[in-house]
Amino acid sequence: MRLARTLGVLLVSGLALVAGAGPALAHNILVDSSPKKDAQVETSPTELKLIFDQQVQAAESVNTVTLTGPGGTRWQTGTPTVENTTVTVPSGPLGPAGEYTIAFRILSADGHPVGDKLSFRLTKEGPGKPVSSSAEPSSASTTATQASGREAPQDDGVPVWPWFVGAAVLLAGGVVVALRLGRSPDSRN
Numbered sequence: 001m002r003l004a005r006t007l008g009v010l011l012v013s014g015l016a017l018v019a020g021a022g023p024a025l026a027h028n029i030l031v032d033s034s035p036k037k038d039a040q041v042e043t044s045p046t047e048l049k050l051i052f053d054q055q056v057q058a059a060e061s062v063n064t065v066t067l068t069g070p071g072g073t074r075w076q077t078g079t080p081t082v083e084n085t086t087v088t089v090p091s092g093p094l095g096p097a098g099e100y101t102i103a104f105r106i107l108s109a110d111g112h113p114v115g116d117k118l119s120f121r122l123t124k125e126g127p128g129k130p131v132s133s134s135a136e137p138s139s140a141s142t143t144a145t146q147a148s149g150r151e152a153p154q155d156d157g158v159p160v161w162p163w164f165v166g167a168a169v170l171l172a173g174g175v176v177v178a179l180r181l182g183r184s185p186d187s188r189n
Contacts (some may be wrong), residue, residue: 006055016104018053026053027055027108027110027112027114028053028056028106028108028109028114029052029053029054030050030051030052030104030116030118031051031052031053031100031132032051033048033049033050033051033118034047034048034049035048035120036073036120037118037119037120038118038120038121039120039121040120040121040123041052041120041121041123042107042123042124043120043124043126044091044092044093044094044122044124044126044128045091046065046067046090046091047088047089047090047091048077048088048089048091048102049086049087049088049089049105050086050087050088050102050104051063051085051086052085052086052087052106052109053085054085054108054109054110055084055085055104055109056082056084056085056086056087056106056107056108057082057107057108057109058107059107060079060122062105062106062107062113063080063082063087063105063106064080064104064105065080065089065099065102065104065106066102066103067096067101067102067103068100068101068103069095069096069098069099069100069101069122069130070096070097070098070099070100071096073095073130073131073132074130074131074132075091075092075094075095075100075128075130076091076128076131077090077091077092077093077132078090078091079104082106087104088108088169092107092128093126093127093128094126095125095126095127095128095130096122096125096128097121097122097123097124097125098122099121099123100117100119100120100121100122101117101118101119101124102115102117102118102119102120104116112113114117119149
């Protein structure tokens with residue numbers, strides 16, 4: 001009987017911990033884009049569209065989208081607009097045929113910034129001119145690096161360690177309660 005109570009308390013404690021941690025660990029995930037990841041397009045897109053699994057928070061200071069082309073050249077993009085789960089950015093005409101990379105950083109539904117990148121290939125040369133080369137140090141290239149989420153990750157959210165401390169305290173408390181409730185009336189004296 002004592003073992004069953006202990007296991008029951010541990011199970012309930014574990015379930016409460018997992019249920020409470022779920023929302024804190026849920027970040028937006030890119031589910032679709034235009035152009036699509038690894039797509040081959042003949043003409044320059046007039047806009048870049050990123051679609052996520054959850055609502056994106058409108059935050060001009062966090063939401064950024066950059067476009068880098070062959071040779072590390074940067075290409076013109078406008079200000080991102082957010083509508084529910086979709087982030088749209090106007091794009092200027094592209095130039096040489098080759099691989100272009102869209103790097104983004106958005107404010108997730110849970111308040112955490114999320115960044116990643118995807119690429120597509122332009123198959124025919126366009127009339128556009130690059131804004132700059134990534135070899136030149138600029139705030140734009142810094143933004144692209146941060147937006148990629150690769151080299152300079154920034155997470156302004158809650159750290160994970162308080163969840164582990166809370167789990168340990170909850171588990172220890174559950175064990176103490178289970179042991180006290182599991183004692184026979186004769187052993188309490």
